[in-house]
Every structure is written in C-alpha cells, then in structure tokens.
Amino acid sequence: MKKSTIKDVAREANVSIATVSRILNNTGKGYSDKTKQHVMQTIEQMGYFPNAIARSLINNESGTIGVLFPAVSGMVSAEMLHGIEAAAQVYGKSVFVCNTLSDPDKTKHYLQLLYEKQVEGVIFASGRLTRNFQKIVKQMNVPFVTLSGISDLKNIPEIKVDDLKATYDATNYLIKHGHTKLAMVSGPPHDLIAGTPRMEGFKQALTDANLPCKSSQISWSSAFYFEDGKHAFRSIMKSHPEVTAIVAASDEMAAGVISEANAQGIRVPEDVSVIGYDNTKLATMTVPSLTTVSQEFDVMGYRASELLCQCIMGEDTDSIIMEHKIIERESVKKTKARGVV
Amino acid sequence: MKKSTIKDVAREANVSIATVSRILNNTGKGYSDKTKQHVMQTIEQMGYFPNAIARSLINNESGTIGVLFPAVSGMVSAEMLHGIEAAAQVYGKSVFVCNTLSDPDKTKHYLQLLYEKQVEGVIFASGRLTRNFQKIVKQMNVPFVTLSGISDLKNIPEIKVDDLKATYDATNYLIKHGHTKLAMVSGPPHDLIAGTPRMEGFKQALTDANLPCKSSQISWSSAFYFEDGKHAFRSIMKSHPEVTAIVAASDEMAAGVISEANAQGIRVPEDVSVIGYDNTKLATMTVPSLTTVSQEFDVMGYRASELLCQCIMGEDTDSIIMEHKIIERESVKKTKARGVV
DNA sequence: CCTTATAGAGTAAACGTTTACTTCATTTTA
DNA sequence: TAAAATGAAGTAAACGTTTACTCTATAAGG
Numbered sequence: 126m127k128k129s130t131i132k133d134v135a136r137e138a139n140v141s142i143a144t145v146s147r148i149l150n151n152t153g154k155g156y157s158d159k160t161k162q163h164v165m166q167t168i169e170q171m172g173y174f175p176n177a178i179a180r181s182l183i184n185n186e187s188g189t190i191g192v193l194f195p196a197v198s199g200m201v202s203a204e205m206l207h208g209i210e211a212a213a214q215v216y217g218k219s220v221f222v223c224n225t226l227s228d229p230d231k232t233k234h235y236l237q238l239l240y241e242k243q244v245e246g247v248i249f250a251s252g253r254l255t256r257n258f259q260k261i262v263k264q265m266n267v268p269f270v271t272l273s274g275i276s277d278l279k280n281i282p283e284i285k286v287d288d289l290k291a292t293y294d295a296t297n298y299l300i301k302h303g304h305t306k307l308a309m310v311s312g313p314p315h316d317l318i319a320g321t322p323r324m325e326g327f328k329q330a331l332t333d334a335n336l337p338c339k340s341s342q343i344s345w346s347s348a349f350y351f352e353d354g355k356h357a358f359r360s361i362m363k364s365h366p367e368v369t370a371i372v373a374a375s376d377e378m379a380a381g382v383i384s385e386a387n388a389q390g391i392r393v394p395e396d397v398s399v400i401g402y403d404n405t406k407l408a409t410m411t412v413p414s415l416t417t418v419s420q421e422f423d424v425m426g427y428r429a430s431e432l433l434c435q436c437i438m439g440e441d442t443d444s445i446i447m448e449h450k451i452i453e454r455e456s457v458k459k460t461k462a463r464g465v466v
Numbered sequence: 467m468k469k470s471t472i473k474d475v476a477r478e479a480n481v482s483i484a485t486v487s488r489i490l491n492n493t494g495k496g497y498s499d500k501t502k503q504h505v506m507q508t509i510e511q512m513g514y515f516p517n518a519i520a521r522s523l524i525n526n527e528s529g530t531i532g533v534l535f536p537a538v539s540g541m542v543s544a545e546m547l548h549g550i551e552a553a554a555q556v557y558g559k560s561v562f563v564c565n566t567l568s569d570p571d572k573t574k575h576y577l578q579l580l581y582e583k584q585v586e587g588v589i590f591a592s593g594r595l596t597r598n599f600q601k602i603v604k605q606m607n608v609p610f611v612t613l614s615g616i617s618d619l620k621n622i623p624e625i626k627v628d629d630l631k632a633t634y635d636a637t638n639y640l641i642k643h644g645h646t647k648l649a650m651v652s653g654p655p656h657d658l659i660a661g662t663p664r665m666e667g668f669k670q671a672l673t674d675a676n677l678p679c680k681s682s683q684i685s686w687s688s689a690f691y692f693e694d695g696k697h698a699f700r701s702i703m704k705s706h707p708e709v710t711a712i713v714a715a716s717d718e719m720a721a722g723v724i725s726e727a728n729a730q731g732i733r734v735p736e737d738v739s740v741i742g743y744d745n746t747k748l749a750t751m752t753v754p755s756l757t758t759v760s761q762e763f764d765v766m767g768y769r770a771s772e773l774l775c776q777c778i779m780g781e782d783t784d785s786i787i788m789e790h791k792i793i794e795r796e797s798v799k800k801t802k803a804r805g806v807v
Numbered sequence: 808c809c810t811t812a813t814a815g816a817g818t819a820a821a822c823g824t825t826t827a828c829t830t831c832a833t834t835t836t837a
Numbered sequence: 838t839a840a841a842a843t844g845a846a847g848t849a850a851a852c853g854t855t856t857a858c859t860c861t862a863t864a865a866g867g
Contacts (some may be wrong), residue, residue, distance in 0.1 A: 126608065132822055141847045146825060157845060158711050172605045177524045177582040177822035183852045188518060188583075189562075196548060198764060203544035207537060210565050219562050219583065221530075224551050241518040242529075242560060266467065266511045299467065357514050380751045410692050410721045412728050423539060471853055482817045487855060498815060522851035524822045 131174045133386045139169040149175060154433060168226065178349020181243065190433060191239035192248045195227040200405045201422055205250055205272060208324065208426025216434035218245065229257055240265045246433040248272050250426075253317065254281065268436035272429040273422075275317055282436070283444040284429040288319060291418050291449040292326030295400050298416075298451050300334050303460030304370035306332065310357035310382060311345040311374045319349065323374050323402070341365070349374055369397055375410045376401040376417055378421050383411050383456070395459035402454050413455035420449060470514045479508040490516060522584065529559045531774060532580035533589045536568040542748045542763055546591055546613060559586065559777035569597055572627025581606045587774040589613050593766075594658065595622065609777035613770040614763075616658055622779070624785040625770040629660060632759050632790040634666030636713050636741050639757075639792050641675050645711035645739060648672065651698035651723060652686040652715045660690065664743070665714050677755030682706070690715055695722025703730065710738055710801065717742040717749045717758055724752050724797070735799035745793050754796035761790060 130150075135142040146166050147155040156164075167173075181187045192209055194202045206222065207276055220243065223235040229285060234299030236258060239247060246268040254262070254269070254276040262269055262278060269276075271283045309327045312320045314463050324343055332339035344361045347352035354373060358381065361368060373379035379401035386393050391414060393399055401408055408415035425447055435442050472490075476483040481501060489505050497505075504574055505534040507790030522528045533550055540621065547563065564576040577599060580588060587609045595603070595610070595617040603610055603619060610617075612624045618667045640648055650668045653661045665684055672679035685702045687694035695714055699722065702709060702800050706772035714720035720742035727734050734740055734754060741805075766788055776783050 129606070132823080142824080143826075143848080144846060147846090150825080152826095155845065160845080172601075174578060174605075175582050176523075176584060176823050177579075178519055178528060178584050179852090180825080181852095182517075182523055182823080182854090183825050185852075197538075197551065198541075198545045198548040200539075200541060200544070203547075204539045205543070206544075206547075206563065207539040207565060210563055214565075219564075219579065222547065222551055222563050223560075223561050224548060224555075237515060238518075238560065240515050245521050260513075264515075269677045319655065342718070350749070377751070384751065384753050386568060406692070407748065408752065409727065410718070410748065410752075412725050475855080483854080484818080484856075485816060488816090491855080493856095496815065501815080517853050520822090521855080522822095523824090523853080524855050526822075 126374050128176075129171050129174075130176070134164070134168055134171060134173050137171060138164045140164060145447050153388075173302055185243075187243040188217060188223055189244050190246045190248065190430070191221045191223060191235070191242075191244040192250060193223045193225050193232065193252065194225055194233060194250050195252055197222060198280045201273075201403065202251065204422035205426035205429075208423035208428075209248060209272075209430040210283065210426075211423075212427045212430035212434065216431070216437075218434060218437075225252065227252060229255075232256065233261065235315070236265070237259045238291065238426050245437045246270070248429050248433055249274055249276070250429075251280075251318070254278055268433055270429050270433045270436070273318070273420075273425060282432055282442055284373045284425055284432065285445075285448065286420050286425075286447045286449045288322035289326040289329070291420075292323040292372065292374075292402070293330045294326075294449070294451060295402065295418050297328035297334070299370040299372065299398060299400060299457065300330065301334070302370075302398070302457060305336055306365070306368045306374065307336070307342065307370050308361045308365055308368045309343045309372045310354050310361065310372070310378050311343050312349045312353070312378075314345055319374060320345070327372055340367075342431055346378075349376045349378055351381040351384070354378030355385040356381075358382040358385045359389075362391075370457070371397060373399060373401050376403045376405045376415060378402075379415050379417065379456070380407055383413075383415075394456050398457040398460075400451075400457055408452070411456070416457040418449050419452045421447070470512050471517070472514075475505065475512060475514050477511055478512060479505045481505060483678060488717055495735070517599055517766075522555070526584075528584040528586055529558060529589045530562055530583065530585050530633075531778075532562045532564060532583075532585040533574070533591065533773070534564045534566050534573065534576060534593065535591050537565055537638070538563060541781075542744065543592065545763035546767035546770075549647055549764035549769075550589060550613075550771040551767075552764075553768045553775065555773035557772070557778075559775060560598065565592065568593065571594075574599065574602065574774045577602045577606070586778045587768050588617055589774055590617070590622075591660070591770075593679070595619055609774055611770050611774045611777070614761075614766060616657070623783055623789065625766055625773065626786075627761050627766075627788045627790045629663035630667040630670070632761075633664040633713065634671045635667075635749070635790070636743065636759050637668050637671035638675070640711040640713065640739060640741060640798065641671065641677070643711075643739070643798060646677055647700045647706070647709045648677070648711050648713065649706055649709045650713045650715070651695050651719050652684050653690045653694070653719075654688050655686055660715060661686070668713055683709075687719075690719055692718045692722040692725070695719030696726040697722075699723040699726045700730075703732070712738060712740045714740060714742050715780075717744045717746045717756060720756050720758065720797070721744075721752050723754075724754075735797050737800075739798040741792075741798055749795065752797070757795045757798040758793055759790050760793045762788065771791060791805065 225232040250272040343356040401415040404419035566573040591613040685698040742756040745760035
C-alpha cells in the first residue's frame with residue numbers, strides 16, 4: 126500500500142494540489158472555510174501525512190541538526206543529549222546523533238554526512254574542533270557550536286564552564302575549610318578541555334593561598350574513570366602521606382579515591398577530604414556522598430541547542446560560560462575554622 | 467555563497483548532469499575513464515557534495531531510522547544508543563533520537579514526525595508500544611523493533627533479556643550460596659517491563675527451592691533509583707530483620723541498599739549479601755563492588771539496530787532474547803556450602 | 808562496404824512539495 | 838450598469854537528484 130501524496134488528497138477532495146498545500150500550511154488565503162473543512166476531512170480519513178523530505182527540498186530547510194559526540198555512552202553525554210533534544214524540539218528541529226569515537230576520520234566522515242543531509246547546524250560536543258575540519262566546516266556554511274569542548278576555529282560560540290575557575294573554587298573550598306596539604310587526581314595534562322585547565326586552577330588556588338605547590342601534588346592518569354582515580358590516589362598516598370584533602374577531576378575519579386581510601390583503611394572525610402567534579406548522579410551514591418563541583422550537563426545541552434537554533438534563525442549570539450557551584454555533601458571535613466565560607 | 471549543485475558541476479565540467487550523476491553513483495556505465503577523472507576533479511575542486519534530500523526524494527529512501535526513548539539521560543539509554551548508532555552506521559543509516567518522556571502524546575507526535583521525515587524504521591526502546599499507537603504504526607508501514615520493552619502489537623520483533631529468568635537465576639545464585647532468608651527490592655509491580663517479570667522470577671526461585679515466599683518479602687518503589695533502593699531496604703529491615711540476602715531490581719537500587727546498610731551499621735556482605743541487576747559501571751564503584759546480573763546494553767542496542775536494518779532490507783527476522791549472566795564481585799557472601807555453583 | 812552491436816553521452820520525466828502567476832466569478836464602487 | 842476590486846481556486850515551474858530513453862559515433866561482423 127503506497128503512501129498517499131498531496132495529489133491523492135487533491136484528487137479525492139476534487140481540488141487542486143495547490144489548494145491542499147495552502148490548507149496544510151494554513152496560509153489563510155486561497156481557500157474557503159468550506160473547502161478547508163472538506164479537505165481536512167479527506168486528509169484525516171486517508172491518513173495522509175506530508176512528506177517532509179519533499180518539503181525540505183523546496184524550502185531548503187531540513188529541520189534537522191547534527192550532534193557529534195566522542196561517545197554517547199556515559200552519563201555526561203547522555204545528559205547533554207537529553208537537553209539538546211529538548212531544546213531542539215522546542216525549535217522544531219530533529220536531532221541526528223553521531224559517535225565519532227574521537228577519531229578524526231570518522232569525525233570528518235560524519236561531517237560530510239551531515240552536510241549531505243543538509244543539517245541546519247551542528248553541535249560539536251566534548252571534543253576539539255581542529256583546523257583539520259576547517260575546510261568542511263566552512264563549506265557547510267551552517268552554524269556550529271561547541272559544547273564543553275574547544276575550537277581552534279574562529280567565530281564558533283562555545284558553551285562551557287570555566288574549568289579553571291571551577292577547579293580554583295573547588296580547591297579554595299578545601300582551603301577555606303582549613304586544609305593545607307592538598308593533592309589532585311587529574312586526567313591527562315594534555316587534554317585541553319578537562320586536563321590542563323583543571324590542573325591550572327588547582328595550582329593557582331594553592332599559589333594564591335601561599336601554599337606549597339609542587340607538581341608531585343598532582344597525579345594524573347590517561348582518563349577520568351573510577352580506576353584512574355584509584356590508581357592516582359594510591360600513588361599520592363605513597364609520595365604524600367601527609368595529605369588531608371584531594372581534589373578530583375571527575376566524580377568517577379573521586380569515587381575511585383573513596384574506594385581506594387576505604388581499601389587502605391583511610392577514612393573519608395575524617396582522615397582525608399575529597400571533592401569531586403561534575404555532580405553526576407554518582408555523587409549521591411558514594412559513601413560518604415560527594416561534595417562536588419556542579420556542572421549541569423542537561424542545562425548545558427539545552428543552552429547549546431537553543432543557541433544553535435538562534436544562530437540558525439540569524440540572530441547573533443555569543444558564547445555562554447555556564448555558572449558552576451559547589452554542592453556540599455559529606456566528603457569534606459572542616460579541619461579548623463579559618464574564615465569559613 | 468550558495469551550495470553548488472550537480473548542475474553547476476555539469477556546467478563546469480562541460481558534461482550533462484546525467485553523466486555527473488552516473489559517475490557519482492559509480493554505475494560503471496555511461497562514461498569513459500577520462501571524463502570520470504575530469505568530473506571527479508571538478509567535483510573535488512568545487513567542493514561539491516550531493517544533496518541527500520534530493521536523493522531521498524527520488525529514491526524513496528531517507529537513509530534514516532528513528533529511536534524513541536523515554537529519556538536518553540541515564541546510563542542504560544546512553545549505552546543502548548551507543549550500540550544503536552554503531553550498527554546503524556554500518557548499515558549506512560543515520561539516527562534520529564527522540565525523548566518521549568513516557569508521554570503518550572509526545573510519543574505519538576514523534577511518531578508522526580518520524581513518519582513525515584520518512585524514516586525507514588523505528589526502534590522503540592524501554593517502553594510499551596500500546597494499542598494506542600497501532601494506527602500510526604500501521605500507516606507508517608516501516609519495520610518497528612522494541613528494545614528492552616514490550617509491544618501490545620503483533621509481529622514486532624523484540625530484543626530483550628528474559629527478565630524473569632534472569633531474576634530467577636540471580637535469586638537462585640543467592641540460594642546456592644547458602645542463603646535462605648531472602649528479600650527483594652523491586653520497582654513498581656505494574657511495570658510490565660522491569661517490574662512484574664523480575665518479581666515473578668524472584669518468587670519462582672523461592673518456590674522452586676521450597677523456601678518461604680510471602681509478598682512481604684518484596685518491597686517495591688515507584689522507580690528503580692538509588693533512593694528507592696534505600697527506602698525499600700529500610701522497610702525490609704523493619705519487617706524482616708532476619709534477612710541475609712537481597713536481590714535488587716537495578717544496580718542503582720542495590721547501591722542504595724548498600725548505602726542504607728552502611729548507615730545502619732549492617733555490613734555487606736558479612737551481614738547481608740546483595741545482588742544487583744544491569745551491570746552498569748556503577749557496579750564496579752560501590753564498596754563492596756556489586757555482584758550483579760549483566761545486561762549488555764550496548765550490545766542489545768547494536769543487535770536491535772542490526773535487526774531493524776535487516777528488516778528494512780526485507781530479510782525476515784525474529785526476536786532476540788539476549789543472554790544474561792551473573793558477574794561475580796564482592797557483595798555476596800557464601801553462607802554455608804550447599805551445592806555451590 | 809554496409810549492417811548491426813556497443814559504448815559514451817545527452818534529454819527529459821519523475822519524486823512530492825511550495826508558490827508565483829493566472830483565471831474566473833462575485834462583490835464593491837462610482 | 839460598467840469598471841474595478843476581491844477572493845477562491847487552478848496551472849505550472851521550481852527544488853536537486855536519478856534513470857529510462859534516445860542519439861550518435863565508432864567498432865565488429867559478414
């Protein structure tokens with residue numbers, strides 16, 4: 126049973142296709158109330174739905190946007206995507222998801238695909254938009270937005286939190302609670318998104334507080350996972366057993382720290398305090414629950430999507446630095462009063 | 467700068483659009499090697515990319531599939547989506563994501579949207595495809611697949627694990643490890659996907675082992691989250707303090723159980739053993755780490771997507787019951803030998 | 808050397824819409 | 838009452854492709 130088209134409707138209702146089209150688009154002109162009713166009725170009973178592809182072709186508007194993620198598995202991407210989709214819906218856009226696996230070839234391939242599919246804009250999430258992609262991005266000639274990532278290209282709005290500042294604040298939070306022997310478990314230092322800036326924030330906070338700040342106070346791993354946190358904390362404890370507070374570059378790492386501390390008979394927060402980063406659901410599930418820096422990923426996704434849609438409509442827009450805040454739970458202990466928050 | 471079309475390429479290369487088209491589609495006929503090279507070169511230098519929308523229109527193949535989730539946030543959906551996208555890519559399809567928020571109106575709206583966008587198939591994930599949707603599904607006339615959900619409609623292949631059997635096995639695992647006083651923390655009993663069958667599996671295992679099985683041994687909540695697990699365990703401990711083992715309907719709930727146990731000074735697994743469900747990443751992060759029933763969501767997503775693409779190509783296919791297995795970690799204690807696994 | 812295959816390349820219709828332009832009947836205006 | 842204005846409705850071109858069909862020149866066959 127072939128799908129019915131506007132032609133079928135027109136024939137069935139004894140009007141021209143132009144009339145049907147005008148009625149469907151509610152132009153308000155070009156038909157009488159009577160014919161409108163009649164046509165609507167035939168449409169209803171035929172179960173006709175317009176073909177969005179044909180529409181796109183002539184209107185030159187696909188009504189779609191593309192989202193590139195390194196990988197959609199993982200809480201962070203999931204929440205972002207949720208927000209992205211929600212905002213897109215509001216603006217009447219559909220969302221194509223793409224998993225680049227951080228592979229430049231795959232990324233380029235997806236960009237081409239999105240180009241061919243005539244997407245009206247692209248959200249580039251959690252990755253680095255390098256010069257490599259400049260050519261295709263330029264060719265596509267549609268708005269791009271980076272979400273929690275970085276762009277080597279000019280004039281691409283960004284939605285992100287200020288990682289440096291957030292980590293600075295996290296570190297400072299520990300200091301304000303009386304801690305003076307701090308260490309950090311971090312991701313890879315060459316990760317310009319979540320590595321470098323967070324490490325930098327940690328160092329600056331220490332320096333500004335006139336506390337010692339040696340590079341050995343930072344133990345980094347190749348990623349931000351649970352196991353990475355465990356290992357990093359283990360090595361910190363070897364080299365700096367005097368430490369009383371840890372800033373972790375992700376909640377997962379913080380959970381790893383807690384788990385390892387547990388294994389070593391170190392109590393959290395009595396012996397060592399831990400502050401996390403991300404405020405994922407996980408932060409509520411650890412024992413003790415995690416004090417952490419909140420990044421509202423769903424909101425970030427929403428804002429990114431919103432921003433993109435506004436760009437698409439030709440409004441001019443600007444980058445958004447999301448606010449962060451510290452969510453206080455149970456993993457940080459006040460050591461001695463010292464200008465408490 | 468307008469996008470260049472096949473016409474522009476044709477003009478530039480001094481050939482007809484038909485020739486360009488044939489070359490692009492690699493038909494192998496209708497052009498000489500020389501012209502092919504020449505045309506490819508002009509294409510390259512013009513930065514031309516074919517318009518997939520125009521192609522779709524004439525070929526009547528959109529190259530897209532749609533995925534409906536109650537919400538893409540959350541580990542489970544995220545992993546599924548990852549698998550879905552991966553398989554779709556292999557089959558050359560792009561993926562539209564939709565968040566229904568379990569709202570029937572929204573769901574219907576999305577189905578219509580997907581219909582208009584001419585998707586070639588739909589994956590209905592983690593939800594119930596009710597009679598409500600029968601009409602539109604029929605009209606769409608494209609393959610549907612349910613993923614970890616249920617369908618009231620006939621002839622819709624399903625990809626799921628046998629929840630009843632999996633919970634039966636989980637319960638049995640505890641029994642085999644010498645536990646005789648069991649309880650369950652469950653989701654809502656009217657949830658036909660993850661509620662009813664899991665409770666049923668628990669009961670059957672007890673019955674088959676000739677153990678007492680009163681409904682008070684199951685404490686259920688309205689959802690499957692951490693807090694739900696906490697509360698449920700609390701109420702179990704009130705009514706059945708003798709219990710030595712808990713089967714939880716999700717890892718999050720199990721984490722809640724562990725957390726609550728901790729708060730009450732009950733040791734896991736020494737005093738009470740816990741088995742989870744899902745084998746999410748969370749299962750490795752609890753202290754102690756969770757023994758749990760593995761559902762490989764990414765694989766499930768992949769298989770669902772694969773199945774759908776096969777349906778699209780007209781192959782006939784059948785539902786897939788995924789295997790489950792029990793991942794042994796630290797949250798279950800062997801009480802006394804009794805025909806151990 | 809003439810007929811017939813063959814292969815390169817072009818023409819134009821089709822896909823399902825939208826929309827500028829036209830036609831025609833009815834109403835308004837002077 | 839004739840001219841002008843209005844509004845309903847139709848005609849056909851356009852969007853960027855694919856493809857069946859056609860045309861022409863060259864190669865093959867007798």
